[in-house]
Amino acid sequence: MSMSASPREVAMLSASPSEAPSTAGLPLHSGADVHKIPQILPRERVFPIQIGGELFKLSGASLSSDVAESKGEDPSSTIRTLYIDRDPKTFRDIALHLQGYHVKPRDGTHFLNEESIFMSIGHREFQIPRDVLNDPANSPNYFSLGFALFFSQPNDLFPGLDREGLIRPPSILPPSVPNRNADTFAELLRLLRGYPVSIRDENHRQELLRDARYFHFKGIEQQLVPHSISYNPLRQIEEIALRLENVQKSGVSISAEESDGASRSSARHVKYARPYVDNKPAELVLEIGGTSAKFVFSAEGVRAEFFGGTKARVARLLEVVATKLNLPPTTQPLGLLMASGGASSQPATPGNTPLSEDLVRVVFEAESSIILNGEDYEADLSNYEAEDATPAITPDTETPVNPRKRRRTGESIDIGLPHEGQEWAVKTGQFRLRIQESKSGKSAVECVFVAVKIDAVSSERGRNKTRKFLSD
Numbered sequence: 001m002s003m004s005a006s007p008r009e010v011a012m013l014s015a016s017p018s019e020a021p022s023t024a025g026l027p028l029h030s031g032a033d034v035h036k037i038p039q040i041l042p043r044e045r046v047f048p049i050q051i052g053g054e055l056f057k058l059s060g061a062s063l064s065s066d067v068a069e070s071k072g073e074d075p076s077s078t079i080r081t082l083y084i085d086r087d088p089k090t091f092r093d094i095a096l097h098l099q100g101y102h103v104k105p106r107d108g109t110h111f112l113n114e115e116s117i118f119m120s121i122g123h124r125e126f127q128i129p130r131d132v133l134n135d136p137a138n139s140p141n142y143f144s145l146g147f148a149l150f151f152s153q154p155n156d157l158f159p160g161l162d163r164e165g166l167i168r169p170p171s172i173l174p175p176s177v178p179n180r181n182a183d184t185f186a187e188l189l190r191l192l193r194g195y196p197v198s199i200r201d202e203n204h205r206q207e208l209l210r211d212a213r214y215f216h217f218k219g220i221e222q223q224l225v226p227h228s229i230s231y232n233p234l235r236q237i238e239e240i241a242l243r244l245e246n247v248q249k250s251g252v253s254i255s256a257e258e259s260d261g262a263s264r265s266s267a268r269h270v271k272y273a274r275p276y277v278d279n280k281p282a283e284l285v286l287e288i289g290g291t292s293a294k295f296v297f298s299a300e301g302v303r304a305e306f307f308g309g310t311k312a313r314v315a316r317l318l319e320v321v322a323t324k325l326n327l328p329p330t331t332q333p334l335g336l337l338m339a340s341g342g343a344s345s346q347p348a349t350p351g352n353t354p355l356s357e358d359l360v361r362v363v364f365e366a367e368s369s370i371i372l373n374g375e376d377y378e379a380d381l382s383n384y385e386a387e388d389a390t391p392a393i394t395p396d397t398e399t400p401v402n403p404r405k406r407r408r409t410g411e412s413i414d415i416g417l418p419h420e421g422q423e424w425a426v427k428t429g430q431f432r433l434r435i436q437e438s439k440s441g442k443s444a445v446e447c448v449f450v451a452v453k454i455d456a457v458s459s460e461r462g463r464n465k466t467r468k469f470l471s472d
Contacts, residue, residue, distance in 0.1 A: 122182035137219030303359035
């Protein structure tokens, strides 16, 4: 059977200034690209393909450019006109793709694998550029993982479908996530493209965080968590304030050893860098809220007791810090742990770590800001420590002659200091985590919580004063 190129193709080739022989239907490839095309069909021949009610004529080079290599009988000797019962409009775009032309999808139904991802979120269609979804800080994610799995299994594109005797493939719709909010996803997409989004209130932030976690945008999640990064000119150091529940293990580090002179012990501070976002760590100012802690004042100093989930989080954080210091994460005997089901079966408590007792040591400095019962607390608690405790690093404060004796004589009441045995319920507190020498014998170092800003109540009456009535 004689085969020839279409008049349009002949006109295109005859208009070329090249004097090379006519190769009807061949795409304009470079020499290197032509050699990459498998030798499946004769490149110079034209093959007719009937798609629906429209006849297409494609060269052997175009058809061979997107097929797997085969062995055996020459297909060009047996193929005459191939009839396929499919949509000719769709195949027209496929033919352009085979001929080397760029085909841009119009919408989700028309999309191609190598182009932008089309996705229906909350019954609204989005076109998502692939380079945005391939950002290292936010990939792998919901979309890249889903599409990678779909297109990596060509033999099982339709799980559960019996392909034997299947006349035509089933209809395919663009992927859809109907149970997510389209407006929220549009704001996440704006963040992915590098534009800022104004957080209206805490509920709005939680909506963004919830969907960022759903779609596995880890970098966006770290940008959205409440935080504050600032430079402290008085201490000449970068600081990051972060809530305890948002601290990630991978972001924790320990600063280099700081020497404060021969008369003072060396100290190091816990630092933090948000994973996927921050390039360098800053000194961590840890915020603990929810009235989940209380201070206990005693002759041994100030101790903090934590409750519920906060207690477990503090214990996990101290385990991470111990690991960073090359210390064992727990002080429990190995045999006891194995007999009781491993470390995960033990209750999470700071006392099981080598850096603290069950009641965590708290240190006040002269610069610590305290709000007690809704009012500023002006008394200086920087010397409220036992005689054998490691001195707090407060350059502007001299060590008292005998602070413990002063408390025993009752002078603490006259100057407003808490008496021994008094307890404060901490509504919200911000702390620096300082690593210093320990004399408790548990390990060579301990982690103390240095108070930065404290909002507390000293009695049930003070707590009731801060209560709010339920809104109508």
